[in-house]
Amino acid sequence: MRGFFLLQTFTAWCNSHLRKAGTQIENIEEDFRNGLKLMLLLEVISGERLPKPDKGKMRFHKIANVNKALDFICSKGVKLVSIGAEEIVDGNVKMTLGMIWTIILRFAIQDISVEETSAKEGLLLWCQRKTAPYRNVNDDPIGNLNTAFDVAEKFLDIPKMLDAEDIVNTPKPDEKAIMTYVSCFYHAFAGAEQAETAANRICKVLAVNQENERLMEEYEKLASELLEWIRRTIPWLENRVAEQTMHAMQQKLEDFRDYRRVHKPPRVQEKCQLEINFNTLQTKLRLSNRPAFMPSEGKMVSDIANAWKGLEQVEKGYEEWLLTEIRRLERLDHLAEKFKQKCSLHESWTAGKEELLTQKDYESASLMEIRALMRKHEAFESDLAAHQDRVEQIAAIAQELNELDYHDAATINARCQGICDQWDNFGTLTQKRRDALERVEKLWETIDQLYLEFAKRAAPFNNWMDGAVEDLQDMFIVHSIEEIQSLITAHDQFKATLPEADKERMAIMGIQNEILKIAQTYGIKLSGINPYTNLSHQDIITKWETVKHLVPLRDQMLQEEVARQQANERLRRQFAAQANIIGPWIQTKMEEIGRVSVDIAGSLEEQMNNLKTYEQNIINYKSNIDKLEGDHQLIQEALIFDNKHTNYTMEHIRVGWEQLLTTIARTINEVENQILTRDAKGISQEQLNEFRASFNHFDRKRNGMMDPDDFRACLISMGYDLGEVEFARIMTLVDPNNTGVVTFQAFIDFMTRETAETDTAEQVMASFKILASDKNYITVEELRRELPPEQAEYCISRMTKFVGTDAPTGALDYISFSSALYGESDL
Secondary structure: OHHHHHHHHHHHHHHHHHHHHOOOOOOHHHHOOOOHHHHHHHHHHHOOOOOOOOOOOOHHHHHHHHHHHHHHHHHOOOOOOOOOHHHHHOOOHHHHHHHHHHHHHHHHHOOOOOOOOOHHHHHHHHHHHHHOOOOOOOOOHHHHHHHHHHHHHHHOOOOOOOOHHHHHHOOOOOHHHHHHHHHHHHHHHHHHHHHHHHHHHHHHHHHHHHHHHHHHHHHHHHHHHHHHHHHHHHHHHHOOOOOOOHHHHHHHHHHHHHHHHHHHHHHHHHHHHHHHHHHHHHHHHHHOOOOOOOOOOOOOHHHHHHHHHHHHHHHHHHHHHHHHHHHHHHHHHHHHHHHHHHHHHHHHHHOOHHHHHHOOHHHOOOHHHHHHHHHHHHHHHHHHHHHHHHHHHHHHHHHHHHHOOOOOHHHHHHHHHHHHHHHHHHHHHHHHHHHHHHHHHOOOOOOOHHHHHHHHHHHHHHHHHHHHHHHHOOOOOOOOHHHHHHHHHHHHHHHHOHHHHHHHHHHHHHHHHHHHHHHHHHOOOOOOOOOOOOOOHHHHHHHHHHHHHHHHHHHHHHHHHHHHHHHHHHHHHHHHHHHHHHHHHHHHHHHHHHHHHHOOOOOHHHHHHHHHHHHHHHHHOHHHHHHHHHHHHHHHHOOOOOOOOOOOOHHHHHHHHHHHHHHHHHHHHHHHHHHHHHHHHOOOHHHHHHHHHHHHHHOOOOOOEEOHHHHHHHHHHOOOOOOHHHHHHHHHHHOOOOOOOEEHHHHHHHHOOOOOOOOOHHHHHHHHHHHOOOOOOEOHHHHHHHOOHHHHHHHHHHOEEOOOOOOOOOOEEHHHHHHHHOOOOOO
């Protein structure tokens, strides 16, 4: 009966393994005689390859195959006593069963140990512990055994090896058969526990990897959007094509102001957040033993920093160019208006002059008329010379408009050329008329000295009044109290000349009165027209009244401008008062943050609390910046371009504020990463303080970074024996991007690199091997059975097909997948 138990049990045990290779045995003493299925059984249960079997059917072929199997068993440390290949080939049942029992002991029972007991005692103890929680476990033994055998066969893949009736009805069942059967249960349950542990490890690793991939994708997306915005913005800032009107250029300035206050600040935050995300991701990758993240080409933090630097370089000159262009257009508008005014005055004066110079009235004139014409011509020449200065002024203004690239220079040039050509023609015609009058001058001797005297004195006086009217109506642009004061002084000087001018007016009026007196005395009938000039005494009176009327108006205009300049001065002082407070405040905060970041007196949490307090204070201070921006806008709208009361410009304050925001955010991120590193690697606060003290001692430039020479000196001071090759290897760890400096975070990572307990590629491979039942590949069904759905589909989508023999269709390569998780392959 015991022999029957052994045959039945051992046959079932062998088939439970052989069916993995697609075969089985029917008769244990016959089916192992040629050694082929015996070798296959050993390959299945060991997972190793045996030597290639002999394919012949002769007895010596069978003995050779059995010897190969026995040699393999011996190579595993098993002593085969009295078991030879010939007995197996001859079908010796006892020897065959003994050999199978030896195999079972070595590969299924030998490694079983519960609390350092023997295999037999361990199996018994394991059974007792597993069945202890169940009630009525000893009631109805046959029913319990049949239920256990059926469940094991259906759900645990353990074939039925014995009948419940045979076990219960046999006084003492065969111990080897029972141990063999029970060992299958032990391995099934132990394998399930290993599978669960392996699945949990894989889920943990995959969750870390999925989170890292999400952070990488988020970085790539944010970097792409920021670079695209920079790419679009730089051409706009590089566009230096000036508009032709003040309104258009002021709109450009308003657009630029919106860009600085509305569009750029969110991008500054995005750039800062991008650097923070990148540093956090790299820290997480280091802590999880993953390779460093390398962004796509052109999307490194340094690439973004370079692009941002290019943006700020272009931006720096854009506002200055806008203000320069506005000043230029303001100057152009002023010059163009002045040009038109002078041209109108000149053209008004020249109206009819050409006809006058070309007429031949002297041919039929009387002696008196000829003399009058001669004197009149002399007066005209005097007037012409007086107007030479105005023509030169018109030409000078036109030249300046051309030099300043006035948009309607063609019209200006045409009008100026017409005036100059006409002026040259006047000179020619004047000389011709003088020659004609001089030819007949000797024929005419009578001259009216009084008319001549009036004409000679009235003409320059009239010209002086024309100039005075022109100056009193002249427009002006000033940018300071000093400039307007200069105009007031000049106006006061002009008013001081009015008494002398009034004397000249009275003298000219005296000449006219003398003419009237003589006419009345001698009964001369006057025509009412001075033959030597077109000016009348009424013209002098009218223009003099005009001058007197314009003087108080000019006074009023100058005083209004004084008030405007005083208001501008108040704006300058108001802006300067705030800027002189905000500028030093920003610098002080920058220095205080720098001291907090290197302070080793307190814990990292205390440093973080201090930094958070600084951050909140900085956020609360933003209202002062906004108020200063409002004052700056008022200054620009008032076209104020300088401020002697402060060395700070709005651009200085903006740049300092942006640097302060970036510095506090970057410093907080560095401390967060230090806390993350400390907690992940079990560093005490004392160790961290020692690291910080060593780093600060060798940070000779006090910029939070060490040069390679300082880093080498630091390591030597800490007991490292460094050669050139070893130091070069360490530098690749702490400075993978070859920046030439070592940050404090990289220093901590290096000092704690060996203390952290992290998962490895080998551990993940071992976990997958358990799930795959010791195979070198894993199937889709096994992944979906052992892992949660999300992690299972993640693996299926990324694992490559397994390349090898004896693998089913769709088998996946978990070895290369595990290596890829830790950057050890090109998957």
